[in-house]
Amino acid sequence: MRLIFIYMNKFEELGLGEAIIKAVNDMGFETPSEVQEKAIPILLDKDTDIVALAQTGTGKTAAFGFPLIEKIDSKSKITQGLILSPTRELCLQITNELKNYSKYIPGLRTVAIYGGASIMDQAKEIKRGAQIIVATPGRMQDMINRKMVDITNIDYCILDEADEMLNMGFYEDISAILADTPKEKSTWLFSATMPREVSTIAKRFMHDPVEITVGHKNTGSENVSHEYYVVNSRDRYAALKRLSDANPDIFSVVFCRTKRDTQKVAENLIGDGYNAAALHGDLSQNQRDLVMKSFRNRQIQMLVATDVAARGIDVNDITHVINYQLPDEIETYTHRSGRTGRAGKSGVSMVIVSKSEVRKIKSVERIIKKSFEKKEIPSGEEICQVQLFHLASDIGKAEINHEIDSYLPSINEVLEEFSKEELIKKFFSVEFSRFHNYYKKSRDLNASGGDREGDSYNSDGSTRYFINVGEKDGFDWMTLKDFLKEVLELGGDSLSRVDVKESFSFFNTNSEYQERVLSVFEDFKMEGRKVNVEISKDSGRSRGGRRRRDNGGSGGGFKGKRRSDGFKPKGKKRFDSNEDRGSRSGGDRGRDRRKRSDRR
Numbered sequence: 232m233r234l235i236f237i238y239m240n241k242f243e244e245l246g247l248g249e250a251i252i253k254a255v256n257d258m259g260f261e262t263p264s265e266v267q268e269k270a271i272p273i274l275l276d277k278d279t280d281i282v283a284l285a286q287t288g289t290g291k292t293a294a295f296g297f298p299l300i301e302k303i304d305s306k307s308k309i310t311q312g313l314i315l316s317p318t319r320e321l322c323l324q325i326t327n328e329l330k331n332y333s334k335y336i337p338g339l340r341t342v343a344i345y346g347g348a349s350i351m352d353q354a355k356e357i358k359r360g361a362q363i364i365v366a367t368p369g370r371m372q373d374m375i376n377r378k379m380v381d382i383t384n385i386d387y388c389i390l391d392e393a394d395e396m397l398n399m400g401f402y403e404d405i406s407a408i409l410a411d412t413p414k415e416k417s418t419w420l421f422s423a424t425m426p427r428e429v430s431t432i433a434k435r436f437m438h439d440p441v442e443i444t445v446g447h448k449n450t451g452s453e454n455v456s457h458e459y460y461v462v463n464s465r466d467r468y469a470a471l472k473r474l475s476d477a478n479p480d481i482f483s484v485v486f487c488r489t490k491r492d493t494q495k496v497a498e499n500l501i502g503d504g505y506n507a508a509a510l511h512g513d514l515s516q517n518q519r520d521l522v523m524k525s526f527r528n529r530q531i532q533m534l535v536a537t538d539v540a541a542r543g544i545d546v547n548d549i550t551h552v553i554n555y556q557l558p559d560e561i562e563t564y565t566h567r568s569g570r571t572g573r574a575g576k577s578g579v580s581m582v583i584v585s586k587s588e589v590r591k592i593k594s595v596e597r598i599i600k601k602s603f604e605k606k607e608i609p610s611g612e613e614i615c616q617v618q619l620f621h622l623a624s625d626i627g628k629a630e631i632n633h634e635i636d637s638y639l640p641s642i643n644e645v646l647e648e649f650s651k652e653e654l655i656k657k658f659f660s661v662e663f664s665r666f667h668n669y670y671k672k673s674r675d676l677n678a679s680g681g682d683r684e685g686d687s688y689n690s691d692g693s694t695r696y697f698i699n700v701g702e703k704d705g706f707d708w709m710t711l712k713d714f715l716k717e718v719l720e721l722g723g724d725s726l727s728r729v730d731v732k733e734s735f736s737f738f739n740t741n742s743e744y745q746e747r748v749l750s751v752f753e754d755f756k757m758e759g760r761k762v763n764v765e766i767s768k769d770s771g772r773s774r775g776g777r778r779r780r781d782n783g784g785s786g787g788g789f790k791g792k793r794r795s796d797g798f799k800p801k802g803k804k805r806f807d808s809n810e811d812r813g814s815r816s817g818g819d820r821g822r823d824r825r826k827r828s829d830r831r
């Protein structure tokens with residue numbers, strides 16, 4: 232007797248057709264993710280607007296991609312679906328996924344359009360017929376203006392990563408694009424978080440949307456633990472190195488706020504012997520692809536990235552996300568921490584903050600609805616311990632290279648007189664002493680610890696600064712205050728005690744703006760002349776050089792290409808650098824707040 236099993240796969244139960252099911256099987260998807268399970272039946276069943284909130288890595292692409300493909304008429308060449316997405320990388324990623332999903336549907340074409348590539352080529356692709364267009368808002372708007380695309384007949388418009396698009400300042404482009412689409416279409420909005428701007432879009436452009444939420448609203452992954460470390464801002468870089476050294480198997484993304492900081496931190500790390508690289512919008516596409524390739528195959532252990540550049544990263548097994556600086560928009564933190572803890576793995580999101588930023592941790596906690604653990608930057612000794620055991624375990628795991636065999640008799644002769652224990656000790660001394668010497672003089676980096684230098688708050692919660700402009704530059708206290716208000720983007724209440732002398736002046740700000748003040752003036756010129764601002768320790772008298780940096784440093788990198796080469800003697804270069812280099816690369820907040828171009 233023959234038994235016939237009617238086997239219904241979980242995706243079929245959602246109502247998907249044969250062609251997609253076949254593709255799903257090819258991709259190896261077995262069960263729908265939660266957002267897919269919730270969204271797909273609704274979208275297949277009726278034409279409705281939808282707002283779907285689910286964190287990154289939960290399979291949102293298929294949640295809108297499957298029903299979209301089901302609904303598209305592949306016999307017609309008219310553009311029927313438009314997907315807007317924040318970056319080139321995501322555009323390409325979505326396009327690839329959609330092509331995979333629709334590979335058994337002949338005639339269905341998906342075309343990606345994005346900036347930084349030939350607009351003419353893209354226009355040609357569209358002319359050949361594209362039922363689905365995946366676009367970045369900027370390029371889309373451009374092509375609409377040049378009449379290279381026609382979206383006046385679309386039935387479906389999808390806003391993917393809506394929060395991120397709005398974060399990047401695409402509100403106006405999105406509004407203009409939506410205004411060009413027919414009223415009767417369905418709008419599907421997918422987002423990890425629901426900041427005010429996203430609800431504004433939903434209210435303005437959507438009709439009675441079905442709302443689905445996966446997990447808690449705005450919550451980061453359950454598998455991610457959150458930690459913060461308080462240091463003086465000039466110790467940020469040193470702290471980053473310690474955090475890395477204390478986690479020898481780290482595979483991480485380090486987030487900075489600006490392209491400049493991203494580049495600087497990466498360069499410093501590379502100079503200190505770490506396997507690091509920068510990822511930001513100033514790199515060519517080719518360079519970015521290379522960086523991502525090296526990261527994916529683990530030649531890079533620390534990828535230093537801007538928020539925007541990191542949006543397309545879908546690398547699994549990232550062990551740590553390090554927030555070198557907190558993001559401007561607290562909501563962005565969810566995206567950052569969502570890079571780790573994917574696919575059921577656990578991950579850690581670390582935040583390095585200065586004392587004035589500690590209160591921001593509370594805001595992040597409110598948004599992610601999880602609490603942070605305050606932790607201490609490990610001491611040099613702790614790091615040495617960790618590294619020592621790591622080295623031992625690496626040695627234990629190392630595969631033996633039998634090419635050494637023929638030298639063994641002579642080596643044995645040299646080492647004959649030593650016991651196994653002595654040999655081990657000697658071996659570790661050779662491998663480890665330099666590292667140990669480097670860290671043994673290291674100081675406590677925790678801002679609450681012994682070193683309170685750089686803690687320059689006055690008892691009234693303000694910081695006093697020296698600035699090298701004064702009456703001879705045409706300032707009086709009122710005009711200097713106006714000038715400061717403008718360049719620092721501060722309200723008048725936050726500035727006080729502006730005291731103008733002949734060739735220099737003093738002023739106070741609330742201490743929370745200390746980093747902003749220092750970074751705005753880090754590289755500031757007025758009529759060709761460098762304007763220098765320093766923290767004034769004794770309310771008006773000190774006006775020496777820049778704040779002295781503590782060069783009695785410690786700690787170097789201890790990174791080799793462990794993953795690829797196995798255990799390897801460490802080059803000398805790694806121990807020469809100063810732990811404090813690249814210090815005070817704090818926020819460029821004031822100056823860059825509106826310059827979205829510096830975030831990419």
Ligand code: ADP
Binds near residue numbers: 263
């Ligand atoms: P999101 O847009 O929510 O950040 P993606 O759609 O990019 O997430 O999906 C993340 C990863 O999970 C992708 O590599 C995708 O191929 C994979 N994926 C999506 N759905 C499933 C599923 N049902 N089963 C297994 N893997 C899936």
Ligand code: MG
Binds near residue numbers: 291292391392
């Ligand atoms: Mg996505």
